[in-house]
Amino acid sequence: MKRFVVAVFGLMLAGSNAAISAQTPGPQLPAAAGEVRGSIIENESKLPLASAAVAVRSKKDSSLVSGAMAGPDGKFVVSGLRPGAYYVRVTKIGFGPRTADFVIAPDAPRQALAPIALGHVAVTLSTQEVVAERATMTVEADRNAYTAKQVAPAATNASEVLDAVPSVQVDHDGKVSLRGNENVAVQINGRVSPMRGAQLGQFLKTLPSGVVDKIEVIPNPSAKYDPEGMAGIINIVLKENVDLGLSGGVNVAGATAGRYNTNGNIGYQSGPFTTFTSYGFNYDERDVLGFNNRERLDAVGAATRYTNQDIIGLQANAGHNVTTTIDYKPNKRDVITNSVILNRRHGADNNTTGYTEINSSNSVNSRYDRIRGSNTTSQMVDYTLAWKRTLEPRKHEVSTEFRVNRTGDIDNTSQFRVPLNSTNSVERELDNTDAVTKTLNAQLDYMKVLKPGRKLETGFKGTERWLDRDYLVTKDLLGNNQWAVSNLSNDFSFSENVSAGYAVLSQAKGKFDLQGGLRAEYASRDFNLAKTNENFPYSYTSLFPSGNISYKKSDVLNMKASYSRRIRRPGTQELNPFPQFLDPQNALIGNPNLSPEYTDAFELGLTKSGDVYTFQLQPFYRHTTDVIRVDINTDGKVDGRDVTTVSFRNLASNNSWGTDATTQLRFGKKFNGLVGLNVFKTVTDGGSETALTTDAIAFSGRLNGNLNLTDALSMSANYRYQAPQKIEKGRFSANQQTFISFRQKVYGEKGSVTLRFVDPFNTIGFRIKTGNETILQNTSRSFGVRGTFLSFNYNFGQTPKIRQPQPQDAPPPSSGFPSGG
Missing domain, CATH: 2.40.170.20 (TonB-dependent receptor, beta-barrel domain)
Known part of the structure; x- marks a missing residue:
């Protein structure tokens, strides 16, 4: 999904600079003055849905005009729209897509849409598709997350995955350091590892890379987390949340x-x-x-x-x-x-x-x-x-x-x-x-x-x-x-x-x-x-x-x-x-x-x-x-x-x-x-x-x-x-x-x-x-x-x-x- 969003942003920037517009007779708005805003909610609970992809397309030929990604509160804003008829298409993994029409007019350049509700669907993704949609690095409020398969595609164990992550070093004994400081708390699935030093290093060499989903680097964690680790926290997230059969x-x-x-x-x-x-x-x-x-x-x-x-x-x-x-x-x-x-x-x-x-x-x-x-x-x-x-x-x-x-x-x-x-x-x-x-x-x-x-x-x-x-x-x-x-x-x-x-x-x-x-x-x-x-x-x-x-x-x-x-x-x-x-x-x-x-x-x-x-x-x-x-x-x-x-x-x-x-x-x-x-x-x-x-x-x-x-x-x-x-x-x-x-x-x-x-x-x-x-x-x-x-x-x-x-x-x-x- 993340690569899809990146693609949307790339097309958004290209589209906003190209002459993709629906011409209407009469007075014209100044270029890129229109705006549409709205919110994405879950159909049953009516709660906001974060990180949904919002694509704005021309009603005339369905060409992509612009796009955005819903924030943590489910809200989105797309600006830089010329007068014309459009529709938004909202997608998110695990949910069915929804569309909503709107019109940007010279006398009504800003449109507010009713909340768009997405319903759950049984989504099946092949292994190739899942990998293709994930970015190497994801930036969140308090951490950077690095996809294991992208940052270290040839790694055979967790130690080798860590050693490929920026600011993280693993020495010959397997000891892990962050920004040159070995006093870092290593977690696995959000819990502090029961081992430290060379002992932890040898354990990580026996942990298969195939079960590692991503590495999270948290240099300044909140008071919720154990305060050990002067350099911060490295969290090894193992794969889960999949219905495997x-x-x-x-x-x-x-x-x-x-x-x-x-x-x-x-x-x-x-x-x-x-x-x-x-x-x-x-x-x-x-x-x-x-x-x-x-x-x-x-x-x-x-x-x-x-x-x-x-x-x-x-x-x-x-x-x-x-x-x-x-x-x-x-x-x-x-x-x-x-x-x-x-x-x-x-x-x-x-x-x-x-x-x-x-x-x-x-x-x-x-x-x-x-x-x-x-x-x-x-x-x-x-x-x-x-x-x-x-x-x-x-x-x-x-x-x-x-x-x-x-x-x-x-x-x-x-x-x-x-x-x-x-x-x-x-x-x-x-x-x-x-x-x-x-x-x-x-x-x-x-x-x-x-x-x-x-x-x-x-x-x-x-x-x-x-x-x-x-x-x-x-x-x-x-x-x-x-x-x-x-x-x-x-x-x-x-x-x-x-x-x-x-x-x-x-x-x-x-x-x-x-x-x-x-x-x-x-x-x-x-x-x-x-x-x-x-x-x-x-x-x-x-x-x-x-x-x-x-x-x-x-x-x-x-x-x-x-x-x-x-x-x-x-x-x-x-x-x-x-x-x-x-x-x-x-x-x-x-x-x-x-x-x-x-x-x-x-x-x-x-x-x-x-x-x-x-x-x-x-x-x-x-x-x-x-x-x-x-x-x-x-x-x-x-x-x-x-x-x-x-x-x-x-x-x-x-x-x-x-x-x-x-x-x-x-x-x-x-x-x-x-x-x-x-x-x-x-x-x-x-x-x-x-x-x-x-x-x-x-x-x-x-x-x-x-x-x-x-x-x-x-x-x-x-x-x-x-x-x-x-x-x-x-x-x-x-x-x-x-x-x-x-x-x-x-x-x-x-x-x-x-x-x-x-x-x-x-x-x-x-x-x-x-x-x-x-x-x-x-x-x-x-x-x-x-x-x-x-x-x-x-x-x-x-x-x-x-x-x-x-x-x-x-x-x-x-x-x-x-x-x-």
Whole structure:
């Protein structure tokens, strides 16, 4: 439908400049002075219908003259009409078309039509038609929505779809960031994902791209949403709201570089029951190459000794993911949803680091290898029971849900040192981690339209989270099988409670949409160290106001301004004070006294649409207090070894400002693309007692393009560049990546074969320089991402039919995934 509307706008502009007019005798109006206005309503409820397409045609020959799209209140205005006889034709997916005649006369240039009522019809759309009507990017009041199939047509999993979205980055571990900030809340169907960091990244690699409908980027969410995620929210919307009968699909892909995946889905709808199940398996094996070079300096800056480390390794990850959703509609008002997610992942990380110790005169003191092997296993079970009652469509609704999640993680790591002149290993070490996380959520939401144009949303959410983690370290220093428990061993337990209530009031008035909200939270946590019997309790109360003003100047120009307050709560790894080695030369040491950091986020937006483009500019400013920053100490010592320690501390404040600029291009069915640029400046004030300050400018750019070479063969390309960036005590070098794919349709519209080239120029990796006046460290990694994928996709079953969802005053994120956060 969206591409149809774009076509209408294009013809509207062409038509308004052409001589398409019905001539009448007598005096003429000045050119383009006539106007028609009206409203679109649903036939049964008599409520407004948003986003209906309104085409104005000549009564004489039915030629298209102009057009518009109905706003959120169902109203439309079409201007620039010459005198003559016309009719409007109104269409919307799932509804039958309606027409209404009118006449523009010299003495009556403005006409107001009676409300046009559309009735529901059973609309069947083929897969090809549905895809053709969807735009790559849709701009809404508080978010940008990117159609998965358009922005990443060759993607095989959700992680690859995210990586093709403007302003979103996914690193080699699968960690997701927005505008360069990893502190972003990732949701699935409007609910916070129960996993974070690399764990979430591996989960997304097992989630099939075929079940992803769109990606919503919400940089400044309202008080209705959980305030976690300083950079905002990324919502992965899975496909739903389709009457499937019985249908499904399967996808199989393999690569030249030890990577393959398969996934499938099946859906069934009959009467009050709708079920949807998907399964995905992903295996990813990569070579890792890199180095860590350390240079120690004396008081005058002269080198005293060097340590060169050459790293070669192999990383492998495999995972299974099953999602099942069952909707039951016992009557017209109620919907009961059961949702289950099962996920099992396994990872292996084996590497050998060759050490060369060199003195100040460049003579080699010693050479040896450190060999490290790690195996991880994770299992997750997530269940949600949800209920929604629609007392009056779009006017009065109440919903509640209960969710429970359990995640278990086991990590077994071995490492030892082998001198080059010996075959015996020494300094042998075994690290075993066993962790269980349990989460319980209960939520109640209520919505009521107080009067036309005014809506109240309010609700409550309670979250409880418990984590028990056992970390056992045993060592055999001499390599004679005399194992002893190390002082690095530690056990801890962590509990967290968050109770929140919110209220959001929305008001539509003319061309303005106003929204204000407030969320109040009480949170407490307790971090307990079993070894030292220490407790670190912490509790706090927070208020999170939000506001949004949008102004629709015309059908092609929109402006908005928004504000929200966000929070970043420190994670358990950041709190645990016991050292944990990331590799033989880098140790992570947490800080149990960390406070949460708060961000006040301000954002402006301007969206301009034309025949072949949509341009969006989003300047932003963020002020963060108690900012949590990494404190890198290249001169650290842990367990008798010289290492680089990575810790955390609260700094005074951070200010960042910049802008996102995105342009969507579309040239009929032949080509569509996206161009994105993100530029920002960040200034960190560490306070009077630390040197951890920074003042840096960073930018990134992205190009996405999809070209239909023939009706059955298409090509897509994606390029991203990240400029160098200064950090506290260091600097990241630039990085870039490229993806190219070709897709050939087979079996009509039911299947496709895709050839995908990943990182063909072998540029994905990172390089960082860090240090102080006594030591410098230069680190580089490349991850063996380059490969060629060949995939086959096939869909079977009945042709999907659109099932109209419950009407909403505004398009909120879809539901169905367990809530959390």
